[in-house]
Amino acid sequence: MILNGTLDLSADPGGIAQAADLLRQGLLVAFATETVYGLGGDARNGEAVAGIYEAKGRPSFNPLIAHVASVEAAQRYVKWSDRAEQLAAAFWPGPLTLVLPLSEGHGISPLVTAGLDTLAVRVPAHGTARTLLAEFDGPVAAPSANPSGQISPTTADHVRAGLGGRIAAILNDGPCGVGLESTIVGLAGEPALLRPGGVALEQIESVLKTRLHIHQSGDLLTAPGQLQSHYAPDAPVRLNANSKQGDEVLLGFGPVECDLNLSADGNLTEAAANLFSALHTLNKTGRPIAVSQIPDHGLGAAINDRLRRAAAPRDS
Numbered sequence: 617m618i619l620n621g622t623l624d625l626s627a628d629p630g631g632i633a634q635a636a637d638l639l640r641q642g643l644l645v646a647f648a649t650e651t652v653y654g655l656g657g658d659a660r661n662g663e664a665v666a667g668i669y670e671a672k673g674r675p676s677f678n679p680l681i682a683h684v685a686s687v688e689a690a691q692r693y694v695k696w697s698d699r700a701e702q703l704a705a706a707f708w709p710g711p712l713t714l715v716l717p718l719s720e721g722h723g724i725s726p727l728v729t730a731g732l733d734t735l736a737v738r739v740p741a742h743g744t745a746r747t748l749l750a751e752f753d754g755p756v757a758a759p760s761a762n763p764s765g766q767i768s769p770t771t772a773d774h775v776r777a778g779l780g781g782r783i784a785a786i787l788n789d790g791p792c793g794v795g796l797e798s799t800i801v802g803l804a805g806e807p808a809l810l811r812p813g814g815v816a817l818e819q820i821e822s823v824l825k826t827r828l829h830i831h832q833s834g835d836l837l838t839a840p841g842q843l844q845s846h847y848a849p850d851a852p853v854r855l856n857a858n859s860k861q862g863d864e865v866l867l868g869f870g871p872v873e874c875d876l877n878l879s880a881d882g883n884l885t886e887a888a889a890n891l892f893s894a895l896h897t898l899n900k901t902g903r904p905i906a907v908s909q910i911p912d913h914g915l916g917a918a919i920n921d922r923l924r925r926a927a928a929p930r931d932s
């Protein structure tokens with residue numbers, strides 16, 4: 617079915633085959649992953665990758681993650697290492713992205729890496745994403761499928777609301793289970809946490825048996841995760857709120873009286889899965905958003921990272 621010029625594909629063999637075909641033609645397909653919906657294009661095709669930046673309105677200096685079907689596929693594009701092997705064995709397929717030096721003859725468009733000599737790679741765990749990647753049999757550059765700076769999409773409806781009419785198709789496979797973007801670990805130098813996400817820092821440090829360098833904004837690497845205002849609803853966001861003030865709606869956590877609760881049981885995994893959907897829903901009320909305090913351990917660190925950016929001062 618075509619809605620507004622963007623095909624609505626279901627996640628069955630026919631829909632997935634059609635999505636792979638569109639990617640081969642250099643067109644853009646949004647697809648479900650376990651973290652958030654990604655806006656995919658062939659990472660070897662400069663025009664396709666340029667189309668991603670254009671559809672999102674994304675500053676072109678922000679590099680993209682290449683998604684592949686397997687560890688073997690990743691090894692075609694990056695120089696592998698012992699630490700990469702340890703983390704891949706523990707967390708792939710899954711919500712972890714590794715930044716590694718590009719291999720010789722990698723064939724990746726320089727628009728994907730924004731001219732860096734490293735590449736971010738990830739093997740997603742989501743069944744449909746994996747089938748799509750295996751069928752396409754190539755690297756798929758995919759940022760989150762939302763207009764740059766806005767709330768990340770965890771349903772096909774979020775994608776359609778943000779990018780409908782600007783991309784070829786959406787491969788619809790329901791809500792995303794993890795609900796937060798992947799954790800990004802830099803392995804080109806000393807191991808570093810470049811973005812907190814779906815795998816907790818504590819888990820990564822326990823596998824590597826070392827502390828990660830924590831990325832500070834102002835460091836050399838530029839990432840949208842590092843742009844101050846990001847994941848931003850239209851309305852102002854106030855953090856660590858005990859109760860509502862004025863016209864606010866309250867996004868709660870744990871046993872609090874609120875308009876919407878991320879997890880009434882205080883479960884961080886559940887809260888992560890609900891976060892972006894809750895922000896999309898509250899954004900529609902047009903009222904300012906207050907958010908309860910969220911513990912900062914485990915997935916809470918990634919939730920708080922997204923919330924701080926949602927609350928950050930806006931450029932415009």
Ligand code: TXA
Pocket residue numbers: 649651652653654655678679680681711713715729732734735736738758759760761796797798799800810811837838839840841842
């Ligand atoms: O869960 C995810 O990671 C989702 C799904 C679709 O897979 N993708 C995603 O992509 O969040 P995006 O483009 O919204 O975020 C990619 C992040 C950015 O912060 C970018 O700067 C960083 O990865 N990145 C990409 N390549 C990099 C590189 N070579 N060095 C350092 N950071 C890099």
Ligand code: MG
Pocket residue numbers: 759760768840
């Ligand atoms: Mg994003």
